[in-house]
Amino acid sequence: MKREIHPTAIVDPKAEIDEDVSIGPFCIIGEGVRIRKGTKLISNVIVEGNTEIGENCTIYPFTSIGLPPQDLKYRGEKTGVKIGDNNIIREYITIHRASVGGDGVTTIGDKNFLMAYVHIAHDCKIGNSVTMANVATLGGHVVVEDYAVIGGLVAVHQFTRIGAYAMVGGFSGVGQDIPPYTIASGARVRLFGLNTIGLKRHGFSDSTINELKKAYKILFREKRTVKDAIKKIQEDLPYTDKIRHLIEFIQKNKRGICR
Numbered sequence: 001m002k003r004e005i006h007p008t009a010i011v012d013p014k015a016e017i018d019e020d021v022s023i024g025p026f027c028i029i030g031e032g033v034r035i036r037k038g039t040k041l042i043s044n045v046i047v048e049g050n051t052e053i054g055e056n057c058t059i060y061p062f063t064s065i066g067l068p069p070q071d072l073k074y075r076g077e078k079t080g081v082k083i084g085d086n087n088i089i090r091e092y093i094t095i096h097r098a099s100v101g102g103d104g105v106t107t108i109g110d111k112n113f114l115m116a117y118v119h120i121a122h123d124c125k126i127g128n129s130v131t132m133a134n135v136a137t138l139g140g141h142v143v144v145e146d147y148a149v150i151g152g153l154v155a156v157h158q159f160t161r162i163g164a165y166a167m168v169g170g171f172s173g174v175g176q177d178i179p180p181y182t183i184a185s186g187a188r189v190r191l192f193g194l195n196t197i198g199l200k201r202h203g204f205s206d207s208t209i210n211e212l213k214k215a216y217k218i219l220f221r222e223k224r225t226v227k228d229a230i231k232k233i234q235e236d237l238p239y240t241d242k243i244r245h246l247i248e249f250i251q252k253n254k255r256g257i258c259r
Contacts, residue, residue, distance in 0.1 A: 166184065
């Protein structure tokens with residue numbers, strides 16, 4: 001299909017716009033932006049800086065991508081945003097380019113669903129098939145792994161991680177890492193067990209869920225140190241990919257693990 005750019009849109013001549021891209025009314029596309037085939041900007045979207053948007057994304061009105069970070073250390077360094085394929089980015093979302101102190105890129109993977117008013121700050125790393133509900137807010141350098149679900153009005157502190165397949169309930173304040181496969185909620189977020197329904201929906205077998213339940217009990221229900229709990233899990237449970245990922249996630253924490 002032919003590229004479509006509305007007459008009221010402003011597109012810098014140095015921007016790279018593939019064929020089959022649709023840019024609607026009143027969009028502004030800056031120098032250095034790259035937009036891949038099949039992506040649609042509905043209207044009133046601003047994209048600036050060293051920003052790449054992948055294939056078949058849909059970006060809704062009044063969203064801004066690639067503007068400077070809200071970081072007092074930032075002095076105009078050449079940083080960027082990289083967004084993968086098949087993402088839905090709804091109204092009034094802000095995705096900021098990276099600041100200093102990271103790898104220079106704010107990254108969003110594939111097949112994510114970002115609802116209205118979501119904020120993704122500088123240097124965040126979002127995986128694939130992540131769902132963020134309305135007004136979910138990520139501070140700088142946050143990592144969200146694949147298939148995580150973040151509820152509405154959730155605030156996530158800088159440098160915090162949310163593990164794969166985890167679910168964070170609405171109105172929560174996240175100040176420590178949320179382990180993979182778990183469900184967490186609260187003004188000062190705490191764990192409430194495994195995200196069992198979510199795991200079943202994603203095809204986890206009963207045996208895998210039972211193994212994760214046993215690992216969760218050892219880690220968070222028994223009165224053990226983290227080091228001792230990990231040792232017991234390694235001795236008592238099959239060292240599957242899911243158990244390994246859970247252990248490695250906990251071992252790599254820097255802000256502490258939500259309990």
